[in-house]
Amino acid sequence: MIEILNPTELARAGVTGALVGDILRTLRSRSEVGTNLLDIDRWAREMILEAGAQSCYVDYAPSFGRGPFGHYICTGVNDAVLHGRPHDYALADGDLLSLDLAVSVDGVAADAAISFIVGESRPPESVALIDATERALEAGIAAAGPGARIGDISHAIGSVLREAGYPINTEFGGHGIGSTMHQDPHVPNTGRRGTGYKLRPGLMLALEPWVMQDTDRLVTDADGWTLRSATGCRTAHSEHTVAITEDGAEVLTRSARG
Template sequence: MIEILTPSELDRARVTGRVVGDILRSLKARCRVGTNLLDIDQWAREMIDAAGAASCYVDYAPSFGRGPFGHYICTAVNDAVLHGMPHDYRLADGDLLTLDLAVKKDGVAADAAISFIVGETRNPEDVAMIDATERALAAGIAAATPGARLGDLSHAIEQVLSGAGYLINTEFGGHGIGSTMHQDPHVSNKGRPGRGYRLRPGLLLALEPWVMADTDRLITDPDDGWTLRSATGCRTAHTEHTIAITDHGAEILTLPQP
């Protein structure tokens, strides 16, 4: 199902998006060496509740997970890139952490992810990988104009990621979003321009470029049945925003309030 939001629904989506952006900004500021992933999950729960929102993850049980997920945020560390299940782990200096958050408020969902390095140690390869996903996201957003095709967005993302030397996995990518977290259409991080669904004002998309340093192959963590890791154990990065297609172009909904 592809939803096209009404103006009033889009106003509600803006509110939900700001909740997601604000929580991610707050969590990033609180993450430091020694922070436990379970504490991050608890902080996310408290902030979601305080905002009058609901987590999209707690009861999430798709076919590919050993669900339900049972947590309020995805916390992916180092070789983990998607669906990182919070567990009893304390962050170390130089860890590459991805926080992925989706919430629903007043009937509309929003979804975003950020990757960043914890502590003082900065591996240049990690910095470059995070930067590549951020630039790819910006390119995809710039291509998201009314009348554009999904393939235009996918191609724009691909050009940045491939140009930076990364292989691209096409099993997981961006998606439509609205009254539920995951909807059609699927937005691959690789594609051909001029192909696919034509964008219309009122469409919400979650664009999420993600890469692994030296592979495009994923494995599922055998212990939790959820966390997706790089097959080689290499580092990973993931950046995501929810955008709305408007008459004038793409509006980013999941930026924090100034």
């Protein structure tokens, strides 16, 4: 299903997006050496419920997962890049942490992800991975607008990632979003200009470049959810929800607090 939101729904989407951005900003500030992933999940739960929002993850049970996800945020450390299920792990200096959060407010969802390095260490390969996904995300946003096509976004994202030297996996990518978290159209992280669905005002998309340092192959943890690089290499993931407007694309999930 491809959903086109009306102005009232888009206004609600802006509220949801700001909440997602604020929660991620707060969680990043609290994530230090020694922080447990289960504490991050608990903090996310508290902030979601305090805001009167609903988690898109806790009861999420798609065909590719094993039962309901059962947690409020995805936490990926180092080689874990997607659907990282929080578990009893204390963050170490130099860990590359990815946080992926989706919530719904008044029936409209928003989805975003950030990657950052914990502590004082700055491993060059981690810095490069994060930088590439962030630049690819901005390129994808710049390519979005009324009349553009999904392939234009995918090409913009893929060009940045490929130029940075990273393999690109197309099993998982961006997606439509609205009254539910995952909708059509699929937005691969590489593609051809001028192909795919033509964007219309009112369409919302979650754009999410993610990469693994030296492979395009994923493996699944025993938890049935966490997706890791097949070689154990480091990974990074950046995501924003955008709304297509009459004159471009509005990013909804930047933090309202800067």
